[in-house]
Amino acid sequence: MGSDATNDLNKACYHDASETQLRDFYAAKASINTNFDVPSIPPTIPKVYQETVARFGKGTAELAISHFQGVIQNFFVGLVGAKRVLEIGTFTGTSAIYFANALKRNGVEGGPDASGNMPLVCLDISEEFAQIARDNFEDAKVDDYIQVIVGDAHESLASLEGQQFDVIFIDADKVSYTAYFEAALEKQLLAKSGLFIIDNTAMKPAVELIDCPIPLSKDTIPESALSHENINGYRLFGYPIHEFNEHIRQDPRCEAVMLPIFTGLTLVRLLDNLNN
Ligand SMILES: C[S@@+](CC[C@H](N)C(=O)[O-])C[C@H]1O[C@@H](n2cnc3c(N)ncnc32)[C@H](O)[C@@H]1O
Numbered sequence: 001m002g003s004d005a006t007n008d009l010n011k012a013c014y015h016d017a018s019e020t021q022l023r024d025f026y027a028a029k030a031s032i033n034t035n036f037d038v039p040s041i042p043p044t045i046p047k048v049y050q051e052t053v054a055r056f057g058k059g060t061a062e063l064a065i066s067h068f069q070g071v072i073q074n075f076f077v078g079l080v081g082a083k084r085v086l087e088i089g090t091f092t093g094t095s096a097i098y099f100a101n102a103l104k105r106n107g108v109e110g111g112p113d114a115s116g117n118m119p120l121v122c123l124d125i126s127e128e129f130a131q132i133a134r135d136n137f138e139d140a141k142v143d144d145y146i147q148v149i150v151g152d153a154h155e156s157l158a159s160l161e162g163q164q165f166d167v168i169f170i171d172a173d174k175v176s177y178t179a180y181f182e183a184a185l186e187k188q189l190l191a192k193s194g195l196f197i198i199d200n201t202a203m204k205p206a207v208e209l210i211d212c213p214i215p216l217s218k219d220t221i222p223e224s225a226l227s228h229e230n231i232n233g234y235r236l237f238g239y240p241i242h243e244f245n246e247h248i249r250q251d252p253r254c255e256a257v258m259l260p261i262f263t264g265l266t267l268v269r270l271l272d273n274l275n276n
Contacts, residue, residue, distance in 0.1 A: 028068040031075075038105045040074075041067050042097045044140040052092045055132070063091050065171075065199070069262050070098035073169070073197055076267070077102035080195050082166035083119065088153050088180055089172030090122040093133035093140075099169070100142035110144030117163055118147040123156045123172070157183040164191040171199040174237045177244040181268075185253070195269055201245055202264025205230070205238030214246040 017025070032040045049061040065073070077085065077099060083106065085099045100120050108119045120142075124130050130150045137143040149156045153172050157180065168190055170180050177198065184190055212222055221234075248256040248268055256268045 024068075028071075031068065031071050036105065038101050040071050042070075042101050042140050042142075044136065045070070045094060045097060047139070048092055048094050048097070048136050051132075051136075064094035065098070066262065069199075069265070070095065072261070072265075074098055074102035074105070076195060076197060077167055078106060080166050080193060081106060082194075083108050084117070084163075084165045084191075085120045085167045085169065086160070086165040086184075086189060087120065087122045087169045087171070088157070089170070090124040090133050090148065091129050093122075093136035095169060095171065096120060096122050096133065096146060097136065097140045097142055099167070100137070100140070100145040103145060104142075108145070110142075115163075118145060120146045121160065121163075121165070122146055122148045123153045124148065124150060125152050125172075126150070153180060154183065157187065157189070160189055161187045163189065164194075165189055166191050166194045167197060168194070169197045169199070174200060174203070174244075175240045177240060178247050181244070181248065185270075190270060192270070195267060198244075198266040198268065200237070200263045201241055201258055201266040202260055203237050203241055204263075205233040205236075206241035206245065206264075209234070209238050209242040212242060214243060 034040070045067065049064065052061045052064065053059075073095065082103065085103060087096055087099060090096050103119050110119070112118055122130075122133065124133070127150050130148045134143065134148055137146050149159070154176065168184055170177055172180070181196065181198075184196070190196065209222065221239075245258070245266070248254060248266070252271075254268050254270050256266055258264055258266045
């Protein structure tokens with residue numbers, strides 16, 4: 001989702017655009033406020049997209065969230081008045097730069113708090129991505145908001161026990177979504193009244209399992225899924241995301257809602273009396 005939502009359609013193709021495309025385009029433009037000291041769209045983000053593509057190839061900027069998604073996520077960060085955010089899956093830094101700006105807008109100062117913890121903690125398994133992200137954070141003048149922890153998020157999450165975050169964004173390997181969610185709950189990483197934002201929950205391979213029951217077994221996987229040319233799409237994304245969606249839908253500890261925007265964005269809040 002890396003392209004600029006406001007550039008996805010240009011005037012020349014307005015007449016060819018579907019009503020849905022036009023509505024998306026109009027909504028994206030109408031959501032970009034122009035009256036903030038901290039701008040809706042961080043000025044260095046286009047450069048992050050360009051350099052990501054130059055370095056890793058065409059289409060790789062789509063691993064990052066789009067401008068429109070950044071603007072929407074920041075609205076949620078503002079809504080819960082977040083002071084601390086945890087990001088699982090950072091890549092070259094786009095969503096983190098958005099989050100840091102949202103924290104700034106919430107009045108959060110850069111630098112460590114009294115316990116030595118930074119406002120935004122970013123987890124990624126790749127040292128290469130982490131170093132690029134750090135450079136991009138410096139460029140965006142948000143490096144004093146962010147601690148990057150390199151390693152497998154399963155282990156990094158365990159190391160955060162004792163800390164709390166107002167927003168937890170899950171956007172790493174899809175196979176591990178349920179494990180990350182459970183680890184965050186078990187370690188009580190989400191503050192009371194906090195919010196999980198989980199990306200890609202309506203990715204195409206998951207959506208195609210629409211009638212597929214849980215638990216999944218070879219017998220219950222629909223023929224259409226097995227004959228799909230991109231079978232890895234189902235294994236890597238479809239099944240684990242579908243299982244995760246069912247997992248949280250049936251979880252009495254939380255309330256979940258999936259927004260059918262981008263490739264699916266799920267919001268989860270804990271019900272009262274948890275993490276008191
Ligand atoms: C979709 S990208 C994240 C995009 C990022 N949120 C953005 O908007 O730019 C997923 C990231 O998850 C990381 N990742 C994959 N498996 C991981 C794991 N087990 N632990 C931590 N990070 C992981 C990848 O290295 C990759 O950078």
